[in-house]
Amino acid sequence: MGFTTGIEVIDRYGGLKEGFVYIIEEPGAGGREFAFNVLVKNRHNKKKVITLTKNQEEIFREIGGIFSKEDDNLLKGDIQVTSLEKFYFWDSIVPRRWLGEDDFTIFDLKREGEVVQEFMRVFDGVEEKSIVIIDSVTDLYRASQNEIEVNEFIHLLIGLRKLSIRKNILVFGLLTKDVIEKNIQNQILAESDGIILFQWENQRGLAGKWVHFMKLTELMPFLEREKITKLQIKIDPVAGFVVSQYERVV
Numbered sequence: 001m002g003f004t005t006g007i008e009v010i011d012r013y014g015g016l017k018e019g020f021v022y023i024i025e026e027p028g029a030g031g032r033e034f035a036f037n038v039l040v041k042n043r044h045n046k047k048k049v050i051t052l053t054k055n056q057e058e059i060f061r062e063i064g065g066i067f068s069k070e071d072d073n074l075l076k077g078d079i080q081v082t083s084l085e086k087f088y089f090w091d092s093i094v095p096r097r098w099l100g101e102d103d104f105t106i107f108d109l110k111r112e113g114e115v116v117q118e119f120m121r122v123f124d125g126v127e128e129k130s131i132v133i134i135d136s137v138t139d140l141y142r143a144s145q146n147e148i149e150v151n152e153f154i155h156l157l158i159g160l161r162k163l164s165i166r167k168n169i170l171v172f173g174l175l176t177k178d179v180i181e182k183n184i185q186n187q188i189l190a191e192s193d194g195i196i197l198f199q200w201e202n203q204r205g206l207a208g209k210w211v212h213f214m215k216l217t218e219l220m221p222f223l224e225r226e227k228i229t230k231l232q233i234k235i236d237p238v239a240g241f242v243v244s245q246y247e248r249v250v
Helices: 033-042 056-065 070-077 105-110 115-124 137-144 150-166 182-192 219-225
Strands: 017-023 047-051 079-084 131-135 170-176 194-201 204-215 226-235 241-248
Touching: 017 033, 017 150, 033 056, 033 131, 033 170, 033 194, 033 226, 033 241, 047 056, 047 115, 056 079, 070 079, 115 137, 115 150, 131 137, 137 150, 137 170, 150 170, 150 182, 204 219
Parallel strands: 017 170, 017 194, 047 079, 047 131, 131 170
Antiparallel strands: 194 204, 204 226, 226 241
16 A cells, blocks of 8 residues: 655655654754645545644644645645643643643543553554654653653554554654654664655755655665655645755766
């Protein structure tokens, strides 16, 4: 089963496969936009965003800044957002009223579990053949440090990958570049079905957004045959996520 991306050279060979794909991104370099673009391109699949630090309104605000009004409305009608911000900020210094809640709510009386437990419960309920965005693995790792050991966190991600493959789910794990310690990040990325890097690069004195495909299950041999090293992208106010340039090895 393949998932359409809107990138011709990927879709020509069947699109992305089920499993866990990490999107490593320098802030603002287009990784989030790519993940939401895949949701738009796969109209008939269930769509879910699991967010650690945002609420539904904030996610929809992001989507509204990427796509045309038509795609924006369609996506908002299809997408299910589950926010774990109550759990994420539970023991933080952030006042509850900043999250739009009273300082003391019924949630305080019956709260059970922690961020990681709630995340697992939510993910366990994801339907087959869905597309899921985890926003973000960086935040999940930060929250997990107060609850579980690093090895258990890595085991959790390996388990998510296994479940995703078994249920034909495509998972995008958003990961901010150079935040998690390199040795831990490498252990995380080693158990993946895809690694896509989005970063800023200067060419001719101008900063642009570029995509590097570092690992894609079943697709890398085709990309290597096409001699594609990276793609330049832009976010167009009408067309949304657009590939503007391919760079090939001559």
